[in-house]
Amino acid sequence: MNNRLIKLGLTFGMAGLMLASTGCSENQKDNGYHITGNINGVDSGLVKLVSYNEEDRTSTTLDSVTFKNGSFELKGTVKYPEMMTLIFTPGNWATQIFVENGTIAVKADTTGAEHYDYSSYGGEKGANLKKIEVTGSANHDIYNKYENEPEQLKFKDEFAALNKAYEAEKDLKLKEKMRSKFDSVGQLSKAWQIKWINDFITKNPTSVAGAYIFNNHYRFNSSMPLNEMDVILNKFKDEAKQSTYFRLLVSDVAKRKRVLPGEQAPDFTLLKRDSTSFALSSTKGKYVMIDFWASWCKPCREAIPHWKNVYAKYRDKGFEIVSVSNDSRWSDWFKAMDQEQMPWIQLCDEFPIKNMPAKVSTLYQIPSLPGYVLLDKEGKILVHTIEEKDIDQKLAEIFKM
Template identity: 40%
Template structure:
């Protein structure tokens, strides 16, 4: 009996030591040990949500270390300098390992400057990363990335076959993601990884049903429901509601080209079309002659257009205005931070432009669509 008691006391002591050690690890925050293939020296920057620099680590002989505290686990964007190599990794307050291979990067160019993106890294130590890796493996993401990597070095006679395989995966991809996510959420409603993946999935869709989003949101509980990802989904739901017929369009104030302020509610009393566009958007620019004809035909009947530009640079917008000479109200959207989406466009969760929202005389939504023909037909139906 005394021997059993002694063993129990030893076990209990060991338990408390391990618990104390685990608590110390949590209190100490995260330690990220990274290895980069292809880069011996430089700096890795951990970016904040607005793409500002949150922390930096020096690369020495292809290795780097981050230490800090993050609280709630998050997937962060990292940038390797020099070279602007971007990748993402999960950060949570524990010991984590990153392995980054620059040969896996997809090179993207903007104004002749290369911005390579490393879509996949190997990560261990993060529970969220483990679930995300499972998700990528089981929905075809990992295989798809391997095909893209293969395509970069493929011989001419095998390129067509690889591209066909990529296209086949792409056709099934969104459906596979939805099935996987729906199953995972139903079994793990409090999972932080689950709500992160669902949030990312919603962000990748050109359009999402308000009914489906509301149904998914109602499943989350516990840690997932207390997360910032849940708040983001609630916000997305409200923006979808802003596009629903009979919803009162949220009021906004933006600047016109002469720097004077324009407020949407001043258009009450007329049928108004919000036209979301940008100087860099080719389909938007091609549609302008059509809207000039519609404006000329129906303006005398109380039809107005308010074009909201998604341009980040004022001069680009002004040059386009000078060239297009649109006779209706022109305003430019605002970007609260470097990495954020446009403020007014964000009220409607816009994924692409051109996009049109037709409002009645009370400022309520009649119809919202990215289809010029659908919008034209509705305007003619109302004002003909």
């Protein structure tokens, strides 16, 4: 969808790390990692080595040391190579490095860092370092090579230019037209990326960096066909298959396969506006479309008139719609319902785990909003899609109108 591609463009706009690597002996690897480094621009303070758990979106500080004159040293052991974050305070200067057992040297400079401020959202202020040199991590060498391939850099520059023009444009209609350019550039960059990933993994099936790069690509392309996913995943071997990145990908594939057409739709119970419970299983005997939406989702709101027409056309023939809102604030949900006046079942998703996506949209592996799942009278999945036309076509077949 357009919104996801714009997000992808913003991600591509971030400059890649400028890295190099040297080898280390097997004895050094057995003794764990030894990171030495220097940062220019922060004379003294605290440096932390932070590991991020993508499954529950939590961060763990593996080590932290005070440093003087910009110099620091970190020691420890990792079971498998992992992309981690170095954070220097004061200032929250951050950079990612691929940590693996062995000797790793880091040289960083705060000049030209990209600053951010999330304080208005309850977060922190900080900066992402752009001048960073890492030696001793073979996996980081691979990641750096991928990020700095000429084609990759070309797409980054294109996205940066598009983002700049988009932000500068004041005419809303022209801004909407500009989205098609994001689409076309996004498709080209995605095709180049997956070819690079395929070629690399074919030649380097044991590479943890390869698994990391593929996992990153998938997070922005989570509707990637499952047959393509299986082909790439089956190439990985040994250490790559033991990595957290491979495990995450395999887990996502399994979850997506559980909601493929032909599978029984997972039951769920959510609250309606009046706080009474509603179970999906209570709709058996009807064809049901689950509509995943949110008050803040513009394409979702724009689709509502279409679904009103569809509902009016088929409701007396045994068709029902169950809308599941992704709003975390019920006040926003209430306001949108009052404005849109949707005459079908309205439920609100739950966020039982802090910082994690909504429960039911995750259960149904909805890659973006809006998302639609059509069920038959027995509660089996007929269509799982982000496209209105896919639902329209199937309903026309069912009701032969």
